[in-house]
Amino acid sequence: MSFRNLRRYAATGLFGAVLAGAGLFAGQASADTYKWITSKPQGANDAQAISTQWFVDEFKRRTGGKHEIQVFWGGSVAKTREIPDALSAGAGDFGDIITPYFQDKFPLNNAVGFFIPQPNSTIEIALMMQKWHRVYPQFDAELAKHNLKAVGFRPLESYGLLCREPVKSLDDLKGKRIRTYGFAYPKIVEAMGATPVSIATSEAYEALQRGILDCTPIGPALARGWKYDEVAKYFVEFPFGASFGHLVAMNRKSYDAMPDDVKAVVEGLGREYAMRYAVDLEIQIAEVLRGWKDSGVTVMEFPVDKAAALVGNPGVQEIRKTWIEKANAAGLPGEEIAAELKF
Known part of the structure; x- marks a missing residue:
């Protein structure tokens, strides 16, 4: 029942x-x-x-x-x-x-x-x-x-970006349609110069396949589990960190x-x-990374310093400030806790 x-x-x-x-x-x-x-x-x-x-x-x-x-x-x-x-x-x-x-x-x-x-x-x-x-x-x-x-x-x-095309720099992400959810992802995608697109996890496979999405944040295990790696063949090690x-x-x-x-x-x-x-x-x-070598998925590095620099974007900072204010209102040391989550 x-x-x-x-x-x-x-x-x-x-x-x-x-x-x-x-x-x-x-x-x-x-x-x-x-x-x-x-x-x-x-x-x-x-x-x-x-x-x-x-x-x-x-x-x-x-x-x-x-x-x-x-x-x-x-x-x-x-x-x-x-x-x-x-x-x-x-x-x-x-x-x-x-x-x-x-x-x-x-x-x-x-x-x-x-x-x-x-x-x-x-x-x-x-x-x-x-x-x-x-x-x-x-x-x-x-x-x-x-x-x-x-x-x-x-x-x-730890998440990266799974994309339909190679991505080597922030310039390659400009104008891309990237799946987002929650509070932080839409703002970081906007900071990249890309377009955030809200699509359910279950619908992302078809969206990638049809080109409605160019990329989605995800990790290797989940990419394999949802079979996104069948339709997007470039995994960019963008340092989102673990969610x-x-x-x-x-x-x-x-x-x-x-x-x-x-x-x-x-x-x-x-x-x-x-x-x-x-x-x-x-x-x-x-196991997934070994399998990708045979299935044609390319793993690409991304400069950590370029990604970390996006954190200074006003929209990204506003989302972080929102949580700190919620934490402070609850009697927590918001800034102290947040320090553990910063580059």
């Missing part, structure tokens, strides 16, 4: 009965099986799905088989953009939240999305997020407002209801998760 249908039952007053009958109520203390809701398809051979399965397997092993997690793959309970509300409402205990889709809802936890380009790698961003949640209670409080708790962090890989991608989150009531020893297992897995995921991701990226 999808989250959409659950909401329909809620409107008729049958929500509790349906959830109880379906076994979907999160936080059932008597249950030994927790539910993980995700839009990832079962059997997907990527770092996100592989590390999810690792977490699930380790949870069962470390609790001595007394507790386990059942994964509801492929958006079977909630689609990508429904997951935060579904998880908050109790349609699952664990779930993946793609935070860049919810920058207005989780602005603090989307800090990295306001600072593109930035110089940090996947694991560096993951460790930053862990530190910020440990040191600054405002990050956790933002999630708590929605009955959510972060238990792991899954940044995206923050996914929270591995829990329904907060489910977490609070866990016995202390089970909480300790979850917290331990959460600390280890970032490294496990980052290693899986690097393995996958290396």
